[in-house]
Amino acid sequence: MTMQQLREIGRAFIRRPAGIVGLIMLLVVVLVAIAAPWLAPYHPKDKIDVSPGDLLTPPDSEHLLGRDDAGRDVLSQLIYGARVSLTVGFVASFMSMVIGTTIGLVAGYRGGRIDSLSMRLVDFLLVIPDLPLMLVIISMWGRGLWKIILVIGLLGWTVTARLVRSQVLSIKERCYILRARVIGASHYRIAARHILPQVMPLVIAEAVLAVSGAIIAESSLSFLGLGDPTLVSWGMMLNFAFERAISRRAWWFLLPPGFAIVWVSVGLILIGSTLEEIVNPSLKTHHLFDPRRMMARIAGRVPKEPAPDHTALVETERAE
Amino acid sequence: MQQSNYLIRKVLFGLVTLAVVVGFNFALFRILPGDPVKAIARSPRLTQEMREKLRVEFGLDKPVFLDLERLKTGDVIGAFDTQFTAYINALLHGNLGISFRSRRAVSEILAERVWRTVVLVAAGETLSLVLGITLGLVAAWRRGTRADMGILLYALFSWGLPTFFLGIILLILAQGLLPVGGMVTPGLKPEDGWVYWTDVGKHLILPTLTMAIIYTSSYILIMRSSVMGVLSEDYILTAKAKGMSTFRILRSEALKNAMLPMVTIAALNLAYTVGGAIQVETVFSWPGVGRLMYEAVMTRDYPVLQGTFLLLAVAVIVANLTADILYSVLDPRVKAG
Numbered sequence: 001m002t003m004q005q006l007r008e009i010g011r012a013f014i015r016r017p018a019g020i021v022g023l024i025m026l027l028v029v030v031l032v033a034i035a036a037p038w039l040a041p042y043h044p045k046d047k048i049d050v051s052p053g054d055l056l057t058p059p060d061s062e063h064l065l066g067r068d069d070a071g072r073d074v075l076s077q078l079i080y081g082a083r084v085s086l087t088v089g090f091v092a093s094f095m096s097m098v099i100g101t102t103i104g105l106v107a108g109y110r111g112g113r114i115d116s117l118s119m120r121l122v123d124f125l126l127v128i129p130d131l132p133l134m135l136v137i138i139s140m141w142g143r144g145l146w147k148i149i150l151v152i153g154l155l156g157w158t159v160t161a162r163l164v165r166s167q168v169l170s171i172k173e174r175c176y177i178l179r180a181r182v183i184g185a186s187h188y189r190i191a192a193r194h195i196l197p198q199v200m201p202l203v204i205a206e207a208v209l210a211v212s213g214a215i216i217a218e219s220s221l222s223f224l225g226l227g228d229p230t231l232v233s234w235g236m237m238l239n240f241a242f243e244r245a246i247s248r249r250a251w252w253f254l255l256p257p258g259f260a261i262v263w264v265s266v267g268l269i270l271i272g273s274t275l276e277e278i279v280n281p282s283l284k285t286h287h288l289f290d291p292r293r294m295m296a297r298i299a300g301r302v303p304k305e306p307a308p309d310h311t312a313l314v315e316t317e318r319a320e
Numbered sequence: 321m322q323q324s325n326y327l328i329r330k331v332l333f334g335l336v337t338l339a340v341v342v343g344f345n346f347a348l349f350r351i352l353p354g355d356p357v358k359a360i361a362r363s364p365r366l367t368q369e370m371r372e373k374l375r376v377e378f379g380l381d382k383p384v385f386l387d388l389e390r391l392k393t394g395d396v397i398g399a400f401d402t403q404f405t406a407y408i409n410a411l412l413h414g415n416l417g418i419s420f421r422s423r424r425a426v427s428e429i430l431a432e433r434v435w436r437t438v439v440l441v442a443a444g445e446t447l448s449l450v451l452g453i454t455l456g457l458v459a460a461w462r463r464g465t466r467a468d469m470g471i472l473l474y475a476l477f478s479w480g481l482p483t484f485f486l487g488i489i490l491l492i493l494a495q496g497l498l499p500v501g502g503m504v505t506p507g508l509k510p511e512d513g514w515v516y517w518t519d520v521g522k523h524l525i526l527p528t529l530t531m532a533i534i535y536t537s538s539y540i541l542i543m544r545s546s547v548m549g550v551l552s553e554d555y556i557l558t559a560k561a562k563g564m565s566t567f568r569i570l571r572s573e574a575l576k577n578a579m580l581p582m583v584t585i586a587a588l589n590l591a592y593t594v595g596g597a598i599q600v601e602t603v604f605s606w607p608g609v610g611r612l613m614y615e616a617v618m619t620r621d622y623p624v625l626q627g628t629f630l631l632l633a634v635a636v637i638v639a640n641l642t643a644d645i646l647y648s649v650l651d652p653r654v655k656a657g
Contacts, residue, residue: 120333123333124337124340126588126591127337127588127591127636127637127640128341128591128633128636129590129591129592129594129595129632129633129636130591130592130595131592131594131595131596131598131599132594132595132598132613132628132629132632132633133629133633135598135613135617135625135629136348136625136626136629137348139617139620139625140348140349140622212479212480216480216482219482219485220482220483220484220595220599223482223484223599223602224484224598224599224602224614224617225614225617225618226617235482238484238485238488242484242488242603246488246491246492251492254488254492258482258485258488258489261480261482261485262477262480262481262482262485265479265480265481266476266477266480268480269476269479269480270476273476
């Protein structure tokens with residue numbers, strides 16, 4: 001990926017409202033996670049004095065989102081929970097990205113037995129139900145943040161591997177790869193310098209989408225009671241809320257963590273799908289849609305391009 | 321010839337997948353710490369003699385995979401008298417162990433519960449397929465319009481929505497209107513006939529809806545892109561030029577050609593759907609195998625956990641194999657794989 005490419009992607013990105021909205025949604029959560037110690041009114045691990053009357057109290061001026069079933073401030077847990085979700089999401093997705101890109105690159109470039117073997121592995125992992133497998137592994141292995149990240153990261157690379165492989169298969173037939181080969185470039189050099197930069201934009205778009213998948217996977221595991229017991233994550237808050245607060249109609253404990261998960265994952269999906277749209281343009285039109293109406297819509301949205309100035313073109317030709 | 325080759329390859333791959341899952345299931349519960357049988361057999365509160373007896377009873381005195389000592393002496397059959405073969409043997413006899421909690425055979429518990437999950441997953445998949453195909457078709461046909469944008473936004477949003485959280489929201493919203501927990505109102509029995517089954521149907525509404533809202537999105541996106549592919553083909557233009565109505569083109573050409581990939585996608589989606597079933601069953605106390613898995617996690621009931629995982633994995637693998645075979649029958653072009 002050259003600087004030129006990056007700049008182009010960036011320019012296309014800021015022209016799309018969906019991408020901007022997604023970026024803002026994600027940035028809010030990132031800032032909250034970084035500034036958690038200053039933003040949160042209480043620390044989730046502080047020793048607190050509670051009387052039975054303090055449990056599951058509704059929001060008031062002291063506790064803006066009320067208290068949970070242990071008398072702790074819900075807002076503070078929500079703020080610290082952003083750290084868990086983002087850590088799991090980004091680290092696990094990065095792991096999947098590295099593994100998936102490597103396997104996809106090697107499989108697509110080398111072909112042959114390595115290719116068919118790794119694609120069978122992908123097929124295998126695609127058929128195994130993810131969540132039950134994660135449940136079994138974590139409950140046998142023990143609960144912990146790094147175990148959750150490892151399990152999600154090691155199971156989530158299949159889509160990336162397939163994507164990269166199919167791209168590599170078409171790229172490696174192009175003339176410039178053949179030329180590089182003739183000049184005597186090594187396989188490693190061709191893969192790393194000529195093919196990888198071509199697939200990187202797609203891989204990154206896919207990785208952004210995978211972050212939201214990992215965040216949702218972590219929250220599901222935590223909701224099912226397998227979150228890291230030393231940390232408060234949004235999924236675990238929902239687990240406690242569902243077990244103990246739903247009959248008390250404690251919406252202040254139940255809804256915020258859920259909407260936080262939706263907020264960050266929708267933000268990531270908006271970013272990821274906008275990126276995908278930019279780097280993977282399959283702008284096919286079809287024959288059933290009234291083209292005049294389509295043109296009218298497009299014309300209404302996009303400002304008219306100025307008519308090409310032929311004199312300028314002639315001038316530059318002369319200058320050369 | 322090629323057709324049968326394709327089928328043989330698919331069946332072989334299915335069998336290998338099954339073998340790996342069984343091997344994994346066996347290995348996981350022996351490698352990872354926390355196997356309670358081992359813990360009991362090692363307990364210092366027992367006498368040495370008692371421990372030895374327990375080890376023999378659980379088969380822990382045997383080697384794990386292969387008895388190399390006996391293999392060296394030429395006793396090939398005896399070499400396979402191991403923990404692994406004992407496990408396979410038990411599995412082939414439908415013996416999945418005894419639940420720690422209820423002291424009942426795991427296979428018995430599973431048999432009792434599995435149809436409830438089948439009903440839930442079938443209802444959820446059917447509804448989301450119908451919705452997904454319709455909405456995807458509309459979105460592709462009206463590409464770029466407000467309808468398309470609306471459908472896409474819905475797909476994006478539901479993609480970012482955890483299944484269990486949607487379940488909780490629906491549960492709160494429907495409180496008082498619909499039954500929110502369990503499979504049937506306590507007291508009713510299957511002998512009550514019609515009353516019983518309508519009651520089960522009512523209990524099924526919320527779990528099915530939750531699954532459908534989540535799993536429709538992937539069908540929409542795939543249907544949309546595959547219909548768009550079909551609609552850009554020249555024969556659609558030909559049909560249009562011949563004066564075929566849009567509705568007929570959509571129904572007879574676009575739908576027919578875009579439906580084929582849905583068979584494979586629906587089967588592959590099953591791997592996610594069973595994960596969704598665990599969450600939905602947990603939220604709505606639906607007494608199927610998903611809820612069972614959650615309870616097994618909570619109570620560290622490892623034999624049940626292991627048995628449930630094996631059942632779910634085998635079900636998904638077999639469903640995918642069936643879909644592959646069905647696909648090759650429906651679409652004769654699939655030969656080389």
